[in-house]
Amino acid sequence: MALEGLRRGIQGALGRLRGKRTIDEEELRAMVRDLRRALLSADFNVRQTKEITDRLERRMKEDEPRPGVTLQTHAMNIIYMELVRMLGAPKEIIPFNQRVLMVGLYGQGKTTTTAKMAAWWKRKHKLDIGVIEADVHRPGAYAQLCQLLEPHGIDVYGEPENPDAASIVKNGIVSLGNKDVLIVDTAGRDQLDEDLQAELLDIADLVKATETLLVIDAQVGQAAGPVAAKFHELVGVTGVIVTKMDGTARGGGALSAVATTGSPIVFIGEGERVEDLEKFEGDRFISRLLGMGDIQGLIDLAPEDLDQEEAMRLTERLMSGRFSLNDMSQQMEMMSKIGTVDRILSHLPAGMFGGLGAMGRSQKEQMQGNLERFKVIMDSMTSHEKDEPQVLKAERIRRIAKGSGVNEKDVRELLAQWNRSRKMMKGIRGNRQLRKQMKSMMSDDTDFELPM
Numbered sequence: 001m002a003l004e005g006l007r008r009g010i011q012g013a014l015g016r017l018r019g020k021r022t023i024d025e026e027e028l029r030a031m032v033r034d035l036r037r038a039l040l041s042a043d044f045n046v047r048q049t050k051e052i053t054d055r056l057e058r059r060m061k062e063d064e065p066r067p068g069v070t071l072q073t074h075a076m077n078i079i080y081m082e083l084v085r086m087l088g089a090p091k092e093i094i095p096f097n098q099r100v101l102m103v104g105l106y107g108q109g110k111t112t113t114t115a116k117m118a119a120w121w122k123r124k125h126k127l128d129i130g131v132i133e134a135d136v137h138r139p140g141a142y143a144q145l146c147q148l149l150e151p152h153g154i155d156v157y158g159e160p161e162n163p164d165a166a167s168i169v170k171n172g173i174v175s176l177g178n179k180d181v182l183i184v185d186t187a188g189r190d191q192l193d194e195d196l197q198a199e200l201l202d203i204a205d206l207v208k209a210t211e212t213l214l215v216i217d218a219q220v221g222q223a224a225g226p227v228a229a230k231f232h233e234l235v236g237v238t239g240v241i242v243t244k245m246d247g248t249a250r251g252g253g254a255l256s257a258v259a260t261t262g263s264p265i266v267f268i269g270e271g272e273r274v275e276d277l278e279k280f281e282g283d284r285f286i287s288r289l290l291g292m293g294d295i296q297g298l299i300d301l302a303p304e305d306l307d308q309e310e311a312m313r314l315t316e317r318l319m320s321g322r323f324s325l326n327d328m329s330q331q332m333e334m335m336s337k338i339g340t341v342d343r344i345l346s347h348l349p350a351g352m353f354g355g356l357g358a359m360g361r362s363q364k365e366q367m368q369g370n371l372e373r374f375k376v377i378m379d380s381m382t383s384h385e386k387d388e389p390q391v392l393k394a395e396r397i398r399r400i401a402k403g404s405g406v407n408e409k410d411v412r413e414l415l416a417q418w419n420r421s422r423k424m425m426k427g428i429r430g431n432r433q434l435r436k437q438m439k440s441m442m443s444d445d446t447d448f449e450l451p452m
C-alpha cells in the first residue's frame, strides 16, 4: 500500500509500547522521537509534525487509557485521530450529470487519471462516460487517451490536428454532451503562465464544470499545497487527486498539504494501470495505514475523541445513499460504544436507526453480542455480498452459515436487520425536512424536538 515507510515508522514507534501498562518519561520521549522521524520522512511539515507529536506526548501523560484498552492501542487511537483530522473530510462525487474538468501542471498524471476515472465510473456504476481530449500542446495526447480507454469501450473525442483547444471542447460537448459524465482533459503547464491561464479559463467557461479536479504528483510533497492554492484561485478547484502514491515516500506531505488548503482529496493514484485508482477517504486510509482495518479504528475511541465534525461526517455517510452490510455494522458499532453519536441520536425519534437512538444499556450489550456474531458471519461473505446483500439467496446463505459455523437462521437474522436499517435510512433520505434538521443539529449543539 501507499506510504509503506510511514506505516513501518509508526508501527516501530508504537512497538515500543507493546505489552506495557505504564511508560516512563524516557520511553515516551523515544517513542515520540520515532514518530516524529516517521512523519518527517513522509514529508509532513515541521509544524504539523510538532502538533501531532506534542499532542500525543501530552495525552499519553495525561489520559488514562480506558479499561481494557492497552497503552499501545491508546496511542494508536490518538495518532489515528490526529491524522484523520489532518486529512479533512472526504467528498463523494456522485457520478451523474457531471462535467469534470481536469487541470494540473505538466506530467502530473492528468491524462492517466482521466482514463482511470472514466473507467472507474463505467465499471462501478455502469454509466455512460465520455471523454474530451483538449490538450493541444502535448503531442500524442489524444492517442494516449484512446489507447488507455479503448479496452474499456469509452468514447474519446479529440481533434489531434486542431490547435484551438476551445473549439475542440465546443465540438466535443456537441458530440458527447448527453453522457452521464463528461470528463475534459486539458494541457499541462510548466507553471501557470499567462497563455495557458487564458486557455484554461476559456475552456472552463465552455465546460461549465460541475467538478474541477486538480491532479498533483505525490512526489512534490509539501509543495502540493501552494500548487493547489494557486489553481484554486484561478479556476476554483473542487477536488484534488494525488497521483503516484506508489512511487514515493513523500505522499504524506502531499496529502496533508493539500488538505490544509481546504480542497478535498477525492482519489489517489497508485500505479500506471487504468485500474490503479482508489477513492480517498481519510479515515479509511489512515485506518488501513495503521493496520486497524476499516471498522476497527472506531472501536476503541472514547466519546471525547469524536468531535462534532467527526460525528457529522459519520452521519453524512450514513445518509449518503450507500448502505452496505459494512455500513450497518459500522453504524451498530458506533451506537453501542460511542457516546457522542449516541448522544446525538438520542435526540432522534425512538424508531429511527432501528430504534438504536433510544436503546438502554442492556440493549446495547445485547447489540454488542449481535454485532460480534454478525462480524463472524460477514467474514464468510465476499465483499460483493457485503456491498449488495440483495444477492444473498438460499444457496449463498447456506454457504455462509457453513463457513462461519452458525445457523442459517442467524444469517437470515443479519439480513433482516440490514433490511430494516436500510428502510429506515431510505426514510431519512427521502425526508428533506428531516435531513435538514439532522444537518443543523450536527452543526449546533442545541436540543430540539423533531416533529415525529
Ligand SMILES: Nc1nc2c(ncn2[C@@H]2O[C@H](COP(=O)(O)OP(=O)(O)OP(=O)(O)O)[C@@H](O)[C@H]2O)c(=O)[nH]1
Pocket (backbone or CB within 6 Å): 104, 105, 106, 107, 108, 109, 110, 111, 112, 113, 135, 138, 141, 186, 187, 188, 189, 215, 243, 244, 245, 246, 247, 268, 269, 270, 271, 272, 276
Ligand atoms: N507509478 C505511477 N505512475 C503514474 C501514475 N499516474 C500517472 N503515472 C505516470 O506518469 C506519467 C505522466 O502521466 P500523464 O497522465 O501523461 O500526465 P499528464 O499530467 O497528462 O502530463 P501532460 O499531459 O504532459 O501534462 C505517465 O508515464 C503515467 O503512466 C500513478 O498513480 N502511479
Ligand SMILES: [Mg+2]
Pocket (backbone or CB within 6 Å): 110, 111, 112, 135, 138, 141, 186, 188
Ligand atoms: Mg496529459
